[in-house]
Amino acid sequence: MTELDLKDGKIFLNKVTEKIRTRLTEVDASIEAGQKDIQSMNEYYWENYTEMDEYGYENYDNQQALLHQVNDNQEKQKMRHRLRKMLEAPFFGRVDFIYDGEEEPEIFYIGIGNFAERTGMLPLIYDWRAPVSGLFYDYDKGPGSYKAPAGLIEGEIAAKWQYKVKNGKMVYAFESDTKIDDDILKQELGTNSDVQLKNIVRTIQKEQNAIIRNTQDRILAIQGAAGSGKTSVALHRIAYLLYHDREHLKSSNILILSPNSVFSDYISHILPELGEENIQEMSFDLFAYRELKEIVPDCEDRYDQLERNMKLQDLYLTERFEEKQSEGFVGMMEGFLASLEDELMDFRTIEYKGIQKTEEELINLFYFKFQNVPLLSRMDAIRDYCVDEYETLLGRDLSEEELLIVQNKFDKMYVTKDIYKIYGWLLEECGYPALPDVEYEKRKLEYEDVFPVLYLKYRLTGKAVHNHIKHLVIDEMQDYSYLQYVILNQIFKCRMTILGDKAQTLDEQMRDVLQFLPGVFDQKIHKIVMNKSYRNTMEIARYAEKLTGVKDVELLKRHGKEVIEENFQNEDAVLDEIFLKAKLGEDEYETAAIIAMTEAEAFTLYQMLKARGEEVHYIDRNSSAFKKGLTVTTFYLAKGLEFDQVFGVFRDIENPMQNQAKYICATRALHELYMYQITE
Numbered sequence: 001m002t003e004l005d006l007k008d009g010k011i012f013l014n015k016v017t018e019k020i021r022t023r024l025t026e027v028d029a030s031i032e033a034g035q036k037d038i039q040s041m042n043e044y045y046w047e048n049y050t051e052m053d054e055y056g057y058e059n060y061d062n063q064q065a066l067l068h069q070v071n072d073n074q075e076k077q078k079m080r081h082r083l084r085k086m087l088e089a090p091f092f093g094r095v096d097f098i099y100d101g102e103e104e105p106e107i108f109y110i111g112i113g114n115f116a117e118r119t120g121m122l123p124l125i126y127d128w129r130a131p132v133s134g135l136f137y138d139y140d141k142g143p144g145s146y147k148a149p150a151g152l153i154e155g156e157i158a159a160k161w162q163y164k165v166k167n168g169k170m171v172y173a174f175e176s177d178t179k180i181d182d183d184i185l186k187q188e189l190g191t192n193s194d195v196q197l198k199n200i201v202r203t204i205q206k207e208q209n210a211i212i213r214n215t216q217d218r219i220l221a222i223q224g225a226a227g228s229g230k231t232s233v234a235l236h237r238i239a240y241l242l243y244h245d246r247e248h249l250k251s252s253n254i255l256i257l258s259p260n261s262v263f264s265d266y267i268s269h270i271l272p273e274l275g276e277e278n279i280q281e282m283s284f285d286l287f288a289y290r291e292l293k294e295i296v297p298d299c300e301d302r303y304d305q306l307e308r309n310m311k312l313q314d315l316y317l318t319e320r321f322e323e324k325q326s327e328g329f330v331g332m333m334e335g336f337l338a339s340l341e342d343e344l345m346d347f348r349t350i351e352y353k354g355i356q357k358t359e360e361e362l363i364n365l366f367y368f369k370f371q372n373v374p375l376l377s378r379m380d381a382i383r384d385y386c387v388d389e390y391e392t393l394l395g396r397d398l399s400e401e402e403l404l405i406v407q408n409k410f411d412k413m414y415v416t417k418d419i420y421k422i423y424g425w426l427l428e429e430c431g432y433p434a435l436p437d438v439e440y441e442k443r444k445l446e447y448e449d450v451f452p453v454l455y456l457k458y459r460l461t462g463k464a465v466h467n468h469i470k471h472l473v474i475d476e477m478q479d480y481s482y483l484q485y486v487i488l489n490q491i492f493k494c495r496m497t498i499l500g501d502k503a504q505t506l507d508e509q510m511r512d513v514l515q516f517l518p519g520v521f522d523q524k525i526h527k528i529v530m531n532k533s534y535r536n537t538m539e540i541a542r543y544a545e546k547l548t549g550v551k552d553v554e555l556l557k558r559h560g561k562e563v564i565e566e567n568f569q570n571e572d573a574v575l576d577e578i579f580l581k582a583k584l585g586e587d588e589y590e591t592a593a594i595i596a597m598t599e600a601e602a603f604t605l606y607q608m609l610k611a612r613g614e615e616v617h618y619i620d621r622n623s624s625a626f627k628k629g630l631t632v633t634t635f636y637l638a639k640g641l642e643f644d645q646v647f648g649v650f651r652d653i654e655n656p657m658q659n660q661a662k663y664i665c666a667t668r669a670l671h672e673l674y675m676y677q678i679t680e
């Protein structure tokens with residue numbers, strides 16, 4: 001390609017499109033050939049497998065060759081998918097960079113992925129995550145540098161361009177400076193919201209880029225205002241890390257702890273869009289629930305707790321919940337565990353076949369030789385030790401039945417092995433109401449007890465460290481308690497990106513977890529504050545600010561309609577008004593939400609709309625998808641999501657959570673916000 005071609009975005013687009021097409025044709029042909037090979041390998045196998053050598057070598061070789069060919073074809077299909085996507089918009093930016101000591105700039109086009117005519121050739125388009133692409137996000141015209149594997153590369157940016165290519169056609173191209181950057185941002189944000197979070201590669205901001213490209217900090221905690229791009233940045237960071245450490249980090253090594261399934265669905269397409277495989281997502285409640293299955297068949301989740309709090313507004317219950325998740329309670333549990341060693345045991349001499357251990361010998365083994373084994377696993381360790389000793393001495397192994405009898409004898413030395421009962425003793429000792437004394441099938445843990453029981457379980461039986469997870473992302477960090485972080489620190493010994501917003505705590509008061517996190521993780525945590533908010537118009541953001549008194553947020557200067565506050569007598573009147581204001585449909589908005597305080601209130605509104613024959617979606621804690629159109633939900637399930645129009649519907653009753661709820665509700669709106677109150 002000549003100099004001139006490179007300098008003109010439009011010409012470059014045409015040329016590069018041609019080259020992508022050629023590559024695509026080659027890949028298509030190669031996939032087809034691969035498919036034929038697979039087919040003939042299969043045919044060969046079925047025709048010849050009866051005559052293959054008796055040791056199975058030939059069979060094994062055939063299988064391996066087939067597997068190799070299948071994998072190869074899968075890789076090519078991925079490449080085809082990527083190339084097809086690139087055809088729609090091959091690049092979005094360009095940096096003309098003069099290396100120190102050189103005269104002429106080198107031109108780098110930047111896109112969602114690398115593209116070179118042939119493997120090994122210089123890329124025509126650079127992946128947004130490539131070292132040189134950092135220049136695009138970090139600098140305007142003038143001196144600039146980027147970190148390459150060989151060290152810091154310095155020089156000068158002669159020009160920076162922004163492009164919008166849609167369906168393979170150039171929509172706009174201009175040389176950019178910071179001001180235009182802001183204009184593009186406003187334009188991007190001014191469009192209608194999607195039912196999925198958008199990728200932001202075209203407009204990543206400098207301070208966001210610093211977080212995305214941060215590889216040195218083991219634990220990175222981001223406090224970001226509502227709409228500041230925390231979730232977006234965390235996901236782009238994952239894509240960046242996967243790109244730069246392909247050898248050691250696979251998508252299966254990453255886990256996102258996210259609040260619920262709708263949120264998981266909302267963010268699930270970003271990584272595939274950025275050319276990476278999707279990663280596992282899970283809620284910590286679900287994780288705990290699975291871990292506790294042997295102890296209780298059912299547990300409450302965070303939302304049960306929240307709903308009860310709002311309904312009963314019982315200060316004692318709220319305090320009790322807080323206490324049980326606190327540092328103080330972890331201390332009490334440790335004290336209890338120290339005395340449990342004596343209370344839980346009832347040592348008895350063991351005599352079976354040739355195995356003989358006196359009470360005294362067992363006590364010795366228990367308190368000295370095996371003192372580091374968790375309490376409820378310790379007798380198993382002692383049993384194995386005794387059985388081993390016996391088998392070596394007599395030169396014979398115990399049968400399965402004999403082993404069971406021995407195990408039974410050792411188990412009997414525990415007063416109980418039931419962690420539910422042991423937790424009951426702990427509650428009694430700490431002066432809390434006891435758990436119902438019922439058989440396994442009838443047990444259900446209240447949310448306040450879920451994580452204390454999990455803590456106890458790990459302390460009594462040992463914990464499985466999830467070594468295969470090399471990076472943990474915790475979204476909505478403010479909603480995790482001290483105790484939950486203690487548990488997380490025990491089971492995940494890996495790098496972490498922790499993000500959230502103290503102003504959006506699902507509680508009566510803001511919770512700043514950053515104050516206790518360094519203590520829990522016992523190390524320095526790099527804290528970053530993101531203060532610029534992108535989602536809301538200035539009118540909406542100012543309104544939200546007044547609700548919580550959060551002041552230091554910098555706003556993108558995007559204007560919209562004033563927020564409307566209005567009172568109505570009953571639900572019917574509110575719904576009439578909402579239908580006057582909702583602008584959903586072709587050439588209008590994509591998403592709107594009616595956000596209520598409680599599940600009961602949201603469900604009533606939803607049913608009334610259904611009775612009116614309206615097409616409406618309902619999101620509750622069991623939902624797994626967020627759809628286009630009008631959605632009814634609660635403030636706590638709307639958290640993390642965004643809508644073009646938001647209609648907050650709140651009752652005129654005292655509720656200590658109301659301000660938080662209104663703040664979360666208001667900050668979900670991209671363009672229009674209506675805050676309605678029912679006075680009846």
Ligand SMILES: Nc1ncnc2c1ncn2[C@@H]1O[C@H](COP(=O)(O)OP(=O)(O)OP(=O)(O)O)[C@@H](O)[C@H]1O
Nearest residue numbers: 200203204205226227228229230231232534535640
């Ligand atoms: N650099 C950017 N360019 C374009 N859009 C951006 C940028 N940063 C954030 N946004 C947009 O701002 C909105 C909010 O982003 P995101 O949901 O990631 O923020 P958040 O901090 O996690 O929000 P919240 O805590 O309120 O749920 C999204 O629409 C996102 O696409």
